[in-house]
Amino acid sequence: MDGGLRGWRRCLLSGAVFAVCMAGTTLPTPLYGLYQQKFDFSDLTITVVYAVYAVGVIGVLLLAGNASDAVGRRPVLAWGLGFATASALCFLFATALGWLYAGRLLSGLSAGLFTGAATAYVMETAPRGGAARATFVATAANMGGLGCGPLLAGVLAQYADWPLYLPFAVHLALVACSAAVLLWLPETVRERRPLSTVRPQRPGLPPRVRAVFGPAAAASFVGFALFGVFTSVSPSFLAQSLGVHNRAVSGLVVALAFFASTAGQLAVGRVGVGRSLPLGCAALLAGLVLLAGALWWDLLPLVVLSAVVGGGGQGLAFRGAVSAIVEVTGADRRAAVISALFVVAYVGISVPVIGVGLLAGPIGLEGAGLVFIACMALLVSTAGVYLLRRPVPAAGTGGVR
Structure with missing residues (x-):
């Protein structure tokens, strides 16, 4: 004990x-x-x-x-x-x-x-x-x-x-x-080696993984892109368009997305990997629609709802993606494949956000946000339809790196 x-x-x-x-x-x-x-x-x-x-x-x-x-x-x-x-x-x-x-x-x-x-x-x-x-x-x-x-x-x-x-x-x-x-x-690593033995990890995709990796990576990309927008430009939108200058409120809105992601990841154990990816895509799409409504009508409650729904979808989709990939990847290639998924995810958290910043000048922050939402909605919808037609194997939920 x-x-x-x-x-x-x-x-x-x-x-x-x-x-x-x-x-x-x-x-x-x-x-x-x-x-x-x-x-x-x-x-x-x-x-x-x-x-x-x-x-x-x-x-x-x-x-x-x-x-x-x-x-x-x-x-x-x-x-x-x-x-x-x-x-x-x-x-x-x-x-x-x-x-x-x-x-x-x-x-x-x-x-x-x-x-x-x-x-x-x-x-x-x-x-x-x-x-x-x-x-x-x-x-x-x-x-x-x-x-x-x-x-x-x-x-x-x-x-x-x-x-x-x-x-x-x-x-x-x-x-x-x-x-x-x-x-x-x-320390928990019993057999340690010198730092000189560490080699760069080269992301790789064995042929049997590619069918699962594509939609999983697309859902991860969209989920992290949504987080990127919330954590970079949502405070500016709240201040400029909604007149919300309280920084505690801005911080809370962003925090809700991450807390909802935690709940979404924990729900994978009950939902199952086979259903968590398509359900996560559906929730991400719903979060994007709510965010579009918030931008169009300048409504703070829709911003909050989009953070909660989209964050929950991100958690479902990302943990489902990691678990699904772990199930179909051999141990000898697992680290490389998971690294590839994380690279895609972190490209998602940066490149679309910069795109929003580029468009904000000529068409405004709200217009740039709507263009971003349209692109991400198309991507996550395609991934969701693919997953409904070709579900990932229903296996254990695995773990999150």
Whole structure:
């Protein structure tokens, strides 16, 4: 009993470290409007600053995504916390636009290191037989942390002094606490190898995986693109079109999307992999329609509904996508195929967002949003129809990296 309690304590503490790191990646979301006023840049620049994050994540996933398997979980997580610290310092002392670019890139490096290593660490610190609960802890820490970032920053920026400084000072304190916890937690990789043995992961698709990968990747692309829009330009839309200047409300709207994604991922266990992907596509489509209505009629309740419905759809679709791919991929190619899925997902969180920024100048933020919605709706509808005609194998729900 004591060993089990000790194991769950370690599992929860490692999950808390995971959540702190991921919260830092979304912390600037409700603050972009303030930075826009301070440094006088356009909506396009906001989207580019946001998208730089994906460059860091993709780079780490491809070059060192499997590093923790070799050198151990704790050293990789320590590096991740180091990059998170450097990112917060960039925002804390930002005196020009270049500091924001640097901060977002460092944040992406931090998230890229944590994505796989922290998920594995949470699972490995749990007691024997606790895989299902550990999956819940890892999922909640990942998406819940992403949701807490904008909520924390929004509340502090709205109701406390120094809105561009206090959120990052608080996050630095949390990172310091996380580092202390990480020093106390044990290493779970027993046979460690030198860093020189780590090789870049080359995404690859065995022929038998391609039929499942296409629609799974399309649904993941749309889900992450929807998150990208919510976390980059939704605060600007709320302020410019709806007159919502309360940064706590802006942070809450973004947070709801991530919290709903957590619920969607957890629902896969009951829904089943075979149904979670098409249902996720349907929910994503519904979320896009609600967002289109919010843009067309300038209604805040529809923005909130689109965050909840679209976020839930993203969670269903993404965990279903990962699980379906794991089921049809051999162990020798699994890491490469999952890396390919994450690359597609993080391209989705960056490229469409930059497209919205490019269109916002000539046709306005609302018009750019409607063009984005039309393109994403076509893509997710095609994936959904394909999945209805050729369902993925109904197997175990797997886990989320």
